[in-house]
Amino acid sequence: MADIATSSDPTTTAQRGTGLRAMLEDQTVARRVFWGLLGVAALLTVLRPWLPDGLVRIPEVLLLPWRDWIDAAFQLIAFDLGFIHVTRFLSGILEFVLDAVANILYGRARWPRFEALPWTVIASVAAILGYALGGWRLALLAGGTFVWAALIGQWKWTMETMSVIVVAAPLGFVIGGLVGIWCWKSKRVEDTVKPLLLVMQVMPFFSYLLPAVIFFKVGPTAATVATVAYSLPPMILMTTLGLKKVSPEVVEAGKMAGCSRWQMLRYVYLPSARTEILVGLNQVIMLCLAMVVLTAAIGMPGLGAKLLEAMGSFKLGRSFEIGVTIVLLAVVLDRLSKAWVVKQPEHYEKGTPWWQRNFLPLLGVAAFVLFLVLSRMASGMDPVPLVVSPMSEFNLPTWIAGVADEVHRKESLSQGREFDQSIKAFLALDWLQAITYAIRFVVNNYFLVPTEKALLFLPTLSVILAVTAITYRLGGVTPGILAFIFFCIVAQLGYWDRAMLTLHSVFMATFIALAFGVPMAIFAVRKEKRAKFMILLCDTFQTFPSYVYLLPAVMLFGISPVTVIISILIYTMVPVVRYTVEGLRNVPPELTEAADMSGATRWQKLTKVQLPLAMPTIAVGLNQALVFAFFMVIIAEFIGTRDLGQEMRRTLAGTNLGWNFVLGFSVVFMALTFDIAINAWAEKRRKILGLA
Numbered sequence: 001m002a003d004i005a006t007s008s009d010p011t012t013t014a015q016r017g018t019g020l021r022a023m024l025e026d027q028t029v030a031r032r033v034f035w036g037l038l039g040v041a042a043l044l045t046v047l048r049p050w051l052p053d054g055l056v057r058i059p060e061v062l063l064l065p066w067r068d069w070i071d072a073a074f075q076l077i078a079f080d081l082g083f084i085h086v087t088r089f090l091s092g093i094l095e096f097v098l099d100a101v102a103n104i105l106y107g108r109a110r111w112p113r114f115e116a117l118p119w120t121v122i123a124s125v126a127a128i129l130g131y132a133l134g135g136w137r138l139a140l141l142a143g144g145t146f147v148w149a150a151l152i153g154q155w156k157w158t159m160e161t162m163s164v165i166v167v168a169a170p171l172g173f174v175i176g177g178l179v180g181i182w183c184w185k186s187k188r189v190e191d192t193v194k195p196l197l198l199v200m201q202v203m204p205f206f207s208y209l210l211p212a213v214i215f216f217k218v219g220p221t222a223a224t225v226a227t228v229a230y231s232l233p234p235m236i237l238m239t240t241l242g243l244k245k246v247s248p249e250v251v252e253a254g255k256m257a258g259c260s261r262w263q264m265l266r267y268v269y270l271p272s273a274r275t276e277i278l279v280g281l282n283q284v285i286m287l288c289l290a291m292v293v294l295t296a297a298i299g300m301p302g303l304g305a306k307l308l309e310a311m312g313s314f315k316l317g318r319s320f321e322i323g324v325t326i327v328l329l330a331v332v333l334d335r336l337s338k339a340w341v342v343k344q345p346e347h348y349e350k351g352t353p354w355w356q357r358n359f360l361p362l363l364g365v366a367a368f369v370l371f372l373v374l375s376r377m378a379s380g381m382d383p384v385p386l387v388v389s390p391m392s393e394f395n396l397p398t399w400i401a402g403v404a405d406e407v408h409r410k411e412s413l414s415q416g417r418e419f420d421q422s423i424k425a426f427l428a429l430d431w432l433q434a435i436t437y438a439i440r441f442v443v444n445n446y447f448l449v450p451t452e453k454a455l456l457f458l459p460t461l462s463v464i465l466a467v468t469a470i471t472y473r474l475g476g477v478t479p480g481i482l483a484f485i486f487f488c489i490v491a492q493l494g495y496w497d498r499a500m501l502t503l504h505s506v507f508m509a510t511f512i513a514l515a516f517g518v519p520m521a522i523f524a525v526r527k528e529k530r531a532k533f534m535i536l537l538c539d540t541f542q543t544f545p546s547y548v549y550l551l552p553a554v555m556l557f558g559i560s561p562v563t564v565i566i567s568i569l570i571y572t573m574v575p576v577v578r579y580t581v582e583g584l585r586n587v588p589p590e591l592t593e594a595a596d597m598s599g600a601t602r603w604q605k606l607t608k609v610q611l612p613l614a615m616p617t618i619a620v621g622l623n624q625a626l627v628f629a630f631f632m633v634i635i636a637e638f639i640g641t642r643d644l645g646q647e648m649r650r651t652l653a654g655t656n657l658g659w660n661f662v663l664g665f666s667v668v669f670m671a672l673t674f675d676i677a678i679n680a681w682a683e684k685r686r687k688i689l690g691l692a
Contacts, residue, residue, distance in 0.1 A: 030473060037469035041462040048459055056459045063494045067658035074657045078215070087215035094167075095221050101166050102220070106159035116159075118375035118405050119150035124367040126332075132360045134339035141335060145328040151403070153412030154303070154325050161302035161329070164292045165285070168224045172231040172284040177277065179232070180239025181265070190240065197233040202627055202671035204634040205230065205291065206648035207664030209298045214655055223295035230291045234283035242276025243269050275341055282337035289330050290545045294635065297652060303329075307547060308638060316427075316555055317419025323551050327544050334543040375405040423555060432556075440562045448508065448561050455500050460491050463500070471673060475680030482676055486669040499666045501643040505636070506629040509568035513625055517576030518618070522606065524577075525584040538578040546571055546635050554639055564636040571632045572625040579621025583614030613689060619682040623675055630671045 048056065078084040107116030127143025149158040183190040205226075212226040246269050254268035270277070293304035303326050310319040348357050355362060426432065455463075464487045472480025490499050524534040553567040587610050595605040611618075637645030644663050651660040 030476075034469045034473040037465045037472070041465040041469070044459050044462040044465075045457075048457065048462075051459060055461070057496060058460060058491055058494075060494070064492060066493055066662050067656075070658035070661050071656075074214075084215060088217075091216040091221050094216070094224060098163065098167055098220050098224060102160070102163040105163050105166075106156050118371060119146060119155050119407065120371040120375055120404055121368055123147050123150065124371050125364050128360060128364045128367060130332075130336060130339075133336055133343055138335055138339060141328075142332050145325075145332045148328060149325050150407050151413045152321055152325065153407060153414040154306075154322065155407060157301070157303050157306050157322075158325060158329065161289075161292050161304070164220055164224050164227060164295075164300065164302070165288050165333075168227040168231070168288045168292070169281075169285050171224075172228045172235055172288060173281050175228065176232045176235025176280065176284065177239050180236045180280075181243065183236065183240045184243040193236065197236060198672065198675070199668055200229070201233050202630060202668050202675065204631070204645070204648060204664050204667050205294050206297070206634060206645070206652065207660055208291075209295065210651055210655075210657055210660045213298050213652070214657060218299040220300055222298050223292060223300035226295055226298070227288050227291040231284040231287040234287070235280040238276045238280030238283070239273070242273030242280075245276065246272040278337070278341040282334065282341065285333050285337050286330065286543060289326075289333060290547075293326060293545045293547045297649070304547060311550065311554060311638070315416065315420055316423045316551075317421070318414075318416035319551055319554075320419055320423065321414060321416050323548050327548055330543045330545055331540070371404075377404075427555065436556050440557055440560055443562050443565070444560070448504075448565065451508065452501065452504050455504050456497060460496055464488060464491065467673065471677035475677040476684070479673075479677045479680045483673045486673045490666050490669050493662050493666050495644060495647065495663060495666050498642070498644050498647060499670065501641075502630070502633055502645070502667065503670060505564055505568060505633045505641070505643060506626065509565050509572055509629050509632075510622070510625050512565070512569050513572040513576045513629075514622065517573045518580050521577045521580030521584065525581050531581055531585055534577060534581055538574050538581075541574045542578075546632055549632070550636070550639055559639055563639055564633070564641055567636055567639070568629050568632040572629045575621045575624035575628060577621075579624070580614070580618050583617030583621075584610055586617065587613045616682040616685045616689070619678050619685070623678040623682075626674050626678070627671060630667055634667070 044051070044055075053059070104117055105122075123143050123146035126146050127139045130142030131139035146158075149155050179193065183193050208226040208230050209222070212222040212229070216222045216225045250268060250272055251264070254264050259268060292300065292302065293307070296302070296304035296308045303322055307319060307322045307326065310316075310322060458466075464484060467487050468480050468484040471483035490496065493499075521534065524530040549570045550567050552570065553563045557563040557566060591609055591613065592605060595609045600608065633641070633643060634645040634648065637643075637649050644666055648660060648663045651657075651663065
């Protein structure tokens, strides 16, 4: 009886658990477990030809009906509980708002029933806003972007895209901000929401589209809902972080002033957290733009739909022009929101006239009225093409007056057809074709095909044990256990081979990104000017919507497996280079000076001092690169893949929510495995280096 009592004592059980965990965390034991798991995985691989099929892949009879369960839950929530009627009611309200905004921006003949704003009005107001936030350079960029969109013949498409952003970004800002405040107020809510946010950040965008279509109908309404949902995580996280960072002295001063709880929030916490909240808004705007472009798959008109259409018909010149517009729009929105972050309130001396204190808003109103009147005067003029034949008179003034209201197709400056011919002529050059063919041949035949076949050859249990061993060695016991559980779930979901194809593309692209990105960063960091330029370049490329990265890959390599890897590679290079540069720049100078004084060579200083100290920061870049790669491999479905992205695209043809979510969670669990492992390893390195 005494033995039974002792064995059931919770204190003793906890001590045993702690002792077991400490033993597994011991480096010698960890090394033995690591090699043991890898040994079992290798043994299963060697015995693969003689293993029964049931030990190579999980038999279908043992797979749980996840799709049916999710579909049943959906039917219960949507129809039995009547949730779809609530969403359709909200959809009607949202559609009304979207129609109103669309009518103002590009004229959809809905409420309010007046003609759309001319492009000159929006371009002039954008220029004045840019000047107010960031000076004449930002004014030129903001105004010039909308001038470009109008004169190139893409005004309506741009406004179709903007009409959703104008609605989705404020909704994401408000909803994310309120949830962030709630998380800040309640630790229980924060602990509940954080795992959901982590899942939302790695969830493939296709998994946002289908529920939005089912509950909110195809088109701009579903696109808005999916866009808002996709943009929420950074807003919630940044709001919570900003409110937590408010200094106790500021809080104490507010309490001593007798502020109520609402006044503390309104006048103390929110102003103090302004920078973090506006950074969250910047991320919301950029994610909204990225998602609005991608929602072309569910009937969202605009730049994304036209880009997808042009790429599908291989109109590279038109695709290039649309890509430039998307990039310019992304850069403008990014720069405006970042300028708002650093913009400080202006104070005037007492007695300053009202018009001086509000000069820029008044200038904006004046420009609005002036260009509106001019456009209405020009609306009755006959459109005149800009092209001047040898026998005709110079018609530039007449053309300018004619396009003040609207740029018609024959008046636009689009050179899509000419670009198309030039690009195709360039791509047809013998030397370029020889280079691209050589790259395709070598990469495909010597890297992609062999590694893909090898990964598909491995038994399921071998992959699970190998991933468990690596994550356990990197992050410790908890990441190892989670890796085992997560990959078992991926195997149980029933799409193992397609999941491995996805993982193969991710790993190959990330490996190449590291192979090229780290040396580039090391080269750049040797001189401060080069490092600053590289960071600026990374910041610029990070604003580009992911769709845009498909263009150069398709132009150079056509539709092939190499194109998929190249498009993912371009997107994942940015965080690798950026974080490597930042990590090397932040190495304490006294340590590099000590290495110099000890007579270390440049190579020894790099490998023994700089890289080890920068490794936690580089690991953050690697983690972000992996997440980007998982995101991009799904987008690459638009140019042809055989992985989970292709299957997810097929789910949009119906209401197969269970099928869609099973595929989506296959990506989620793989991405979470490496995210948790790399973050745990980086944290261990920080503690070892005394940086935690």
